[in-house]
Amino acid sequence: MQAIKTTGYTIYFNEDCYGYLQDLLASENYSGIFILADTNTSQYCLPNFLAQVATELPIEIIEIEAGEVNKSIETCIEVWHALTDLGADRKGIIINLGGGVVTDLGGFAASTFKRGMDFINVPTTLLAMVDASVGGKTGVDLGVVKNQVGIINNPIAVLIDTQFLETLPQPEMRSGLAEMLKHGLIADEKYWNNFSDLTGLTTDDLGALIHWSVEIKNTIVAQDPNEKGIRKVLNFGHTMGHAIESQFLNSATPLLHGEAVAIGMVLESYFSMAKGFISKEEYEVIKSAIISIFGTTDFTSNDIESIIALLVHDKKNERGKVQFVLLEGIGKAVINQEVENILIINAFHDFQK
The missing domain is CATH 1.20.1090.10 (Dehydroquinate synthase-like - alpha domain)
Structure with missing residues (x-):
């Protein structure tokens, strides 16, 4: 499928995702890779994703609990602490591997940690592929109130690999x-x-x-x-x-x-x-x-x-x-x-x- 260019970044599909990623990691002088996953994507998606990534850069995994209830400022603080403990700096790149909770929270954490790190979203759910992939919305819930805290900040790319859908329950x-x-x-x-x-x-x-x-969503957001x-x-x-x-x-x-x-x-x-x-x-x-x-x-x-x-x-x-x-x-x-x-x-x- 042909890549879709949005305002500020490109959405790649299937095999093109990994060609782009290899070129990016080879050409940019990143200090390290930090992959954010939840307990589901860590088990079902991360092994296949890592098998597609060939790099000598250090890779660190940050895992959060799955579920909307964990899309909170408390979880975001835990991610900030993990980045700090792992020695992340502004030249690192965060890869958010998961559904909308991971991409929303991970994008917000990346956008605010040390005033901003590059991040890539790799949506693994159907909903995240068609919704969170476009528009740059990041953030967390405040208690039970949805999306009360966040900013609009684009990733440097979105990688949609539809094979991840095979891991999803009905x-x-x-x-x-x-x-x-x-x-x-x-x-x-x-x-x-x-x-x-x-x-x-x-x-x-x-x-x-x-x-x-x-x-469809990109056409609307671009306006x-x-x-x-x-x-x-x-x-x-x-x-x-x-x-x-x-x-x-x-x-x-x-x-x-x-x-x-x-x-x-x-x-x-x-x-x-x-x-x-x-x-x-x-x-x-x-x-x-x-x-x-x-x-x-x-x-x-x-x-x-x-x-x-x-x-x-x-x-x-x-x-x-x-x-x-x-x-x-x-x-x-x-x-x-x-x-x-x-x-x-x-x-x-x-x-x-």
């Missing part, structure tokens, strides 16, 4: 589909239509859809790198989704990011219908497609009340008002929309029918 694969569905809903109806029937999907088909998804305007459309499903994810983060049944965003997309499609932006038929098509993949989740009245309260922390809010991204049809979105609480409650009730 729920993680399904989680990644949420971001791909989102890209179709906000920007490309033709892309959305590819997900109407997934029964015949092959590995090659998935690789092509990943590339297409990255292109608005700092999320002042059009880039906000990428948050469709996320205003509700992040609040839902936060609500269940420390419960006995936490939701994966993509699972929460999938629910968020159904709810925010309901808002779009209620405000007259999309037809009831379009809403039903969206709802049916997403529920056929992700199923439904039960919410108590207390859950809904807590989720509404959590919306005040969304990073798109302005002057104390919650700002939603809504659809104006399949393949088009509109930003900065306010939604009344009664609509949110009605949307939950409709979702659970």
